Amino acid sequence: MSNSGRSKSRLVADKRYSAPQKGSGSGGGSRKSPRKSSRKPARRKSTRRNPLVALVLGLFGWAFRLVWGIGWRVMAIVLICLGLAVAYTYATLPGLAELQDARARGSVTLLDRSGDVFAWRGDQFGGVVSAETVSENLKNAVIATEDKRFYWHPGVDPIGVLSAIRINLSEGRGPLSGHGGSTITQQTAKLLCLGVAYDKTQWESEKAYIADCRQTSLWRKIKEAVYALAMEAKYTKDEILSVYLNRAYLGGGAYGAEAAAQRYFGKGASQLSISEGAMLAGLLTAPSTLAPTANLERSQNRASVVVRLMRDQGYISASDAATALARPAELSEAAERQAGGYFADWVMASGPEFFTRDTTEDVIIKTTMDQRLQKAAEDALKVIFENKVREGSKAQAAIVVMSADGAVRAMVGGRKTKVSGAFNRATQAKRQTGSAFKPFVYATALELGHGPNSTVVDEPYCLDVPGSGRWCPENYTRKHYGRVTLTQALKDSLNIPAVKISESVGRDLVRRVASDFGIESDLADGPALALGASESTLIEMTGAYAGILNGGSSVTPYGLVELKLLGDDEPLMGSGGGIGERVIREDAARQLTWMMYQVVEDGSGRRAKLPDRQAAGKTGTTQAARDAWFLGFTADYVAGVWMGYDDNTPLTGVTGGGLPAEIWHETMLRVHEGIDPHPLPMLKPPPPEPAPQPAQPQRRQRGTTNPIEDILRGIFGGGQ
Template identity: 65%
Template sequence: MSSSGRKRPNLVAEKRYTKKKAPAKKAAGKKTARKTSKPQKRRSPRKTVKRNPISRLFRWMVRAFWGITWRVSVVFGIMLAIGILYFVSTMPDMEQMVDGRTRGSVTILDRDEKVFAWRGDQFGGMITAQTVSPHLKNAVVATEDKRFYRHFGLSPRGIVGAMRINLSEGRSALSGHGGSTITQQTAKLLCLGVPHDPKQMTEREYEADCRQGSIWRKAKEAVYAMALETKFTKDEILTIYLNRAFLGAGARGFEAASQRYFGISANQVSPAQAAMLAGLLVAPSRYAPTNNLKRSQERSLTVIKLMEKQGYLTSAEAAHARANPAVLSKAANAHAGGYFADWVMSTAPSFLTRETTEDVIIQSTLDQRIQRAAEEAIDYIFTNKVREGSKAQTAVVVMSSDGAVRAMVGGRETRVTGAFNRATQAYRQTGSAFKPFVYATALDLGYNYNDYVRDEPLTINIPGSGPWSPDNYDHKYRGMVTLTEALKNSLNIPAVKVSEAVGRENVRTVAGMFGIQSDLAAGPALALGASESTLLEMTGAYAGILNGGQSVTPYGMIELRLQGDDTPMFGQEGGMGERVISRNAAEQLTYMMHQVVESGTGHRAKLSGYQAAGKTGTSQSARDAWFIGFTADYVTGVWMGYDDNTPLTGVTGSGLPAEIWHETMVRVMDGLPATPLPMINGQPAAPYVGNDSPSRNNQRQKSSNPIENLLIQLFGGGG
C-alpha cells in the first residue's frame, strides 16, 4: 500500500472517563466556599385517578347531544331553505294575490238605482299600503302586529306571550291566542298558495281547511310566512292582507268593507272609522256594525287606545275619535229588504247570483220608502197590540198592479239575510181570502154583484167521503143575500153555492190564471180556501183584480248586468199577462171588495181619504189569518200565524192582519194623491120580494140567467 508519508496516530480505545480538572487556585486571603449540590426529590410513581361513572356518562351524553344537534340543525336549516325557496318560486305576483275570492259578488239596486243590498263576496277593488288612509294602516298594525316592520315573519315574543295568556286562561298553550303576525295571517288568508278546487271540496270545507290550527299546519304557515318575507316587502305583504281580509257582511278587503259600512273609499276613512274597521278583524260577524253598531263602537275604543299608546294618534286626536264614533252610512243603516234581496237572488239564474264567479249588478223594483213603511207597521203592531213573548209570525208583500214588488217582509225579524221567507216559502191555507176568485168566475160568466143567493143550511154528498155540511163563521143564516153582502160578510154557504153552480173546475181555472199555482182542492171546500198558497202568489192574484182582470207574474228584477258593462244580460221577467176576466167583471168585484172594507169584515183596514178594497181570510182552526187589499196605487198582502201551525188565539183576518195592513198603507199612501178605485158605481140592491127566485135589480121575479136557474135547480130558491 502506498502511504502519504505522514505517520498516522495509534488507534486507541475511546476513553470512558474524562480527566478531573485541577482545582483552581485559591485567591489570596479568601476562603473557597464549598459548593454542595441540592438533593433532588424522587418522583413518586403516577397514581391512577378513578372517575365517577355518572360523570363520564353525563359528559358522553353532552358530546353526543351536541353532535346530533348541530347535525340536525344543519339538516333542518337546509330543509327550511328548500321549503322557503319552493314557496318563493311558486308564488305569483302581488297583484294576482290581492283578490282571492272563489265566488263573485252581487250588488242589488232599488228602483231609484241606489244600493240597498249585497250578496256573495264583495270586493271593492285593489288598495295598497301606500294609498290607503294612514289611519287605517296604523290601526291594523297597532291592533294585529305592532312589531310588523321589525320581525322576519315570525314573532317569538308574540308566540310566547300568546302561550302565557292561553295558560292563564285555563287552556293549553297552543289553544286560543296564536300570536300570529300579519305575515302569518296573510299566509293563512292565502291558504298557503293552495287554490280552491270545487271538485275536491266545497268552499266551506276549503275555508275550514285553511283555518285549521294543527301543529303541522302552523309549521307550514311559518315557512310560508318567511317565504313571503323573502319575496315581498313589508308594504306589499300588508297590501295583500288589506285586500284579502274578511270583514263581515260579505265584504272581502278593507275597500269593500269601507264602501259597505260607510259609503266611502278606504283611502278616505277617519281615525274613528279606521278603528272600527280594524276592530272587525278579531271577529268579523260578531262585530260587524250592521249586526250590532254599539258593540262595534265599543270594540273600536280598544283600537283607538292601542293607536294612542303606540304613538299613531295624539291625545287630542284620540279624544276626538272617542267623542265622535263611526256610524253607518244611510244605505248601510237602512239594511232594508233582506227578504226581498234573497227572493230576487233566487229568481235569477244561479250561475249569475248564488254561484256567480263574476261581479254582478241587479236593478230591482224595491222601493225603500215602502219597505220601511212595512217594517215600521209590523214593529208598531207587535210592540203595541201583541202580547209580550208571542211567537206568532207575520209576512207582508206590497206590489204595483203590474206585479212589480215594492216591499217584502218575510218575518218579524226584518234585518236578516238567508232566513226563512214566509212571504215566498210558506204554503198556508188561504181561508176566505180565496173567495174573490169564486165570485170573479161567476161575474165573468154573467152574474151581477147585486144578484141574490140564499144563505141557509146546506149538505153536499161527496162521493167517497159522504155528506159534507159547511157552516158560517158565526153559525147563523141570513136567508136571501146579494153576492156583495155574501162577500162583505164572508158568508161560507153562499160562496160554496156559487162555486158549485159555476163549476169548481172553472173556479180552479180562474184562480190558476190569476197566478195561484199551488195545488187547489178538488172538492167543494175549494170555495172556502181549503187549498194552500203563498202570500206572494195571493197578492199577485189580487193585483190582477186591481188592474182590470189581467194575470200578473210578480217580479223583482228589472235588469241584470256584469259590473263594468252597460248592456244588460237579462231583463224583466214578469209583469202583466193575458186577460183572465172581463174588465166589467173586475170592476164589479172591486166594488164588492170595497164594501168589505167600508162596512164588512175588513173595516179595520179602512183608510181615511183613500178608497180601499180587500178581503179577510181565516183558515180552519184559525191557524192562518190573512188580509189582502189594494188602493188604486198598490196591492198589499198580510199573513199571520205560527210556524208550527199552532192555532192563533183570538186572531182572525179581520183583526191584527187588517190592522197591519192599515198601518202599512197609511205610511205607504202618505203624500200620494187620492186616486179612486177602478170600480163600478154600485147601487145597493132593492129589497127581495118573492118566494124562491133570485131578483136581479128587482126587475123580474125569475131570472133568465141560466146560471141562476142552475142554482135554483141545485139548491132551491136561494140558488
C-alpha cells in the same frame, strides 16, 4: 483558549437578548425583558389548580369545543337550507296583482228600484285597495292591533313569538296553541295558503281546504316562516300590507277592507274615521263573531280596545281617542237590514243558482225593492204588535206590497225583520185562504154575465158530498138574510151565497179563474172551494188581487229586474214576471173592484178604510181562526197581510177584519205618504130597477040593496 471561552459567553448573551433587541431600539427595553422572563416560572407554579377542578374545566372546554365545532357547522347547514328554501319560494311567488282576491265564490250585490245597494250576498269583494289609498286610520289600527313591529322585522318577529309562547304556557295551553305571535306577513302567507290554490279534485270540500291552510303545527309554522321571509324579499312592506288588507275576511261575507267598509258603513275604505277603522281592525281576530251585523255592541267594545292601542302607540292623540271612544262606529242603513232580509232571500232563490247562491262571478242584480215602502211595512207591523197584540204572543204575520204588474216593492216574512235565511211566511207558508178566496167566485159569475146587483137567496142550504156525506155551510153570524145582491153577499162575507154561486157557475170554472189569476196551489175539489178551503201563499194571493186591479190580467210576482256581471254593461237576463194573459173581461174586473170597494167602505173590511183615498179589499178567516187575512188595493199599490201561528194554533179573538185589516191600514197609510190620491178603476153598476108589483085585481062594484050581503062580500071577497 481563554479568548475562545469569553467569545462563547458573549454569544450566549447575544442570543439571550436578541429577541428584545429586535423589538426595541433602546437598552432600557432589553433590560426589562429578562426580568419578566425570570418571573414566569414562579407565576405558573403559583396558579396550579386542583386536579379535580382542572378535570372538570377540561371536560367543559372539550364539550364546548365539540358543541361549537358541530353547532356552527349545523347552523351553517340550516342557514344554507333556509336560504335555498327562501330562494325557491321567492322564485315561485306570483306577481302582486294575482294576490289580491282570495275568494273561491263570487258575490251578489242587490240594488233597489232606484239603483241603490240594499243588500249583499256571497263573498263580497269591493275592489283592490292599497296601503297608500286606504284611510290612515284603518292602516294604523291594523298595525297597532296585529303587528306593532311590522316595519322593523324581516317577516318573522322572534320577540312576538317568544311573547306568544309565554302567554300560551301561562294560560295552560300548548306553546303553539292560542296566541301565535304571527306577523302581518305570516298572516298574509296563511291567507295565501302558502301558495297552494284550491282544487276541488284534490280536496273533499272548500272547508277542508281552508282548515288545512289554518292548521298550526310546528312544521306548518316553519313553512309559514319561510314563505314570509320570501315575501319580505319579493315585496315591499306596503305591498304585503296591501295584500293583507285585500284578502282578510272581515265578517258578513266581506273579503277585504273595501267590501267591509261598504258593507258596514256604506263608504269607501279611504274614508273611514278612527272609530270605523278601529272596528274593522278589531274584526280580524274573530270576524264572524265580532261582525257588527251579528252583535254591534260586541264589535264596538272590541273597537274601543283598538282605539286605546292606537293611542298608546302614538298613532292618535289622547283627545282623538277620547272622541272615538265617545262616538263609536254605527252601521249604515243597508247593514242594519242584515243583507236585505226576506226580500233578498226571495230574490236570491228566484234567480238561477249559478248566478246567485253558487256564483263564482261577481253579480249585480237590480230589483223591484222600494226601500221606503219596505220600511213602511216593517214599521206598520211593529206598531200593531207593540200596541194591539198581547205581550208574549207567539203569533206571526207577513206582508207583501206590490204594484199592479206584479213588481214586489216590499216583503216582510215574519215579526223579526232583521234576519237573513229565515223561514219566509210570505213566500213559503201555504195556508188556507178562507173568505179571501171569494172574489174569484164572484169574478167567475161576473165573467158569465151576472152583475153586482144580481141576487141570490141566503137560506139554509145543504149538499151531499160524495165520500163525506151531507154538508151544510153556515154564515159566520149563524143567521140567514134572504134574497141578497152579489155585492151584499161579498160585502158581508156571507158563506151560503158564495157556495150557491160557485155551484151554479161550476166549481171547475171557479178553479180555472183562480188558477189563471196566479193561485198555483192545488185547489179543493169539493164545494168548500168557495170558502177558501184550499191553501196558498201570501205572495200568490197578493199577485192574484193585483190581477183584479190591473183590469183582469194575470200577473207573475217578481223581484228581479235584471242580472249582469260586475263590469259588464249588457244584462245576462231580465225580469221573469209581470202582466200575463187576460183572465176576465175588463168591465167584469171593474165591477168586481166596485164590489170589493163596498167591503172596505161598509162591510167586513171597514178597519182597513183609508182616510184620504179609495181602497178595495177582502177579509179572510179560516176554520177555528187558524189563519186571518186581509188583501186589498188602492189605485197605486196592492198589499196582502196574513196572520197566524206557525204551528196552526187557533188565534184568539182575531179575524181577517180585525188585526190583519189594521196592519194593512197602517202599512198603506205609510206607503201612500206623499202620493196624491187617485180613484180606483171601478165600474159602478146602474141602480137596480124596482121589482114589478103584481097587478091588483079590480073589484066590480055591484050594487045591492041588501046591506048584509055587501058586508059579507067585503069580508070574504067576491066578484067573478
